[in-house]
Amino acid sequence: MNATLAAWSAAVTLVVTGAIAGVYYAFSVAVMPGLNAADAGTAIRAMTSINQRIQNPLFFVTFSGPLVAATVTGVFLLILGKRSAGVLFLVAAGVYLVGAFIPTVVVNVPMNETLDAAGVPTDPAEAVRVWASYSSAWTWWNSLRAGASLISLLLAGLGVYLSGR
Template sequence: MELTYGNITGIALLLLTGLSAGLCFTWANAITPGIGRMDDLSFLRAFQNMNRTIVNPLFIIVFFGPFFLSPLHLYTLKNVSSEVTLLLIFAAVCYIGGVVLVTIFGNVPLNNILDKTDLSALSRENLKTLRASFEDRWNRLHLIRTVTAIISFLTLIITVSQSTKQ
């Protein structure tokens, strides 16, 4: 395989989308169900701590990489079929709409509310209320992110197989 700018952006896009899909899957499959078994205070503290540590340079690269690489990769491709182009557009729309926008407008506002809360100052009843207003909604939004990240990743894998046929 000749290493071209299009190949490099495609490999990076595939890798970062796969890492994001894996991250979302791991949270949905193990992390949130695991901490979901905790009492209200422990759950909320664990979530605060995870939210405070996950936003780091490596996470930013993995999470926002596909957002920037999708249009760049489409731009670099010259002689691909319209089928591959449509698959790439579909993968981008899934990732940008279902992962990035849902995160920014859904999960992050919930995370910010939780982050600003002094949990030690809340009564048991207030902790229960906060958790009830946070957990189910956050998990529903995260399910959207998980499914769309996986669909985007799978679609990119399909584009690789379609591209190699040309």
């Protein structure tokens, strides 16, 4: 095991964790508020379209990358004797797993699938009710994912700092 491999792995961790944190952050502070400003039927159609198109290989790498890369980096650093840095990367992976990965699989994706399956209600009042319920809960969970991803990024950054000491 050499330090160059650990450094590259750490760099990948920072990039993918920063990227996914940015996605979640953007949804919470811009996309969802923007959709909330539209009429409910339009918001439902737009969100369904986004959810269908976000399922692509690049997003999958970005979504799973923090968990895999932080874990691999943590192990590499432990092997290199950089215990504190390695532990920080493993904690970063754990925070991402519990705060972003699991909520995505258990909460946000099932909510997306339910919204997609239901379609846009023909009754405008029902569309407003469906969207308000979905948007409120989905955004809360998404904000949790954003926060966990940002904490994971911070921990990985501290790990990089400690690995160079």
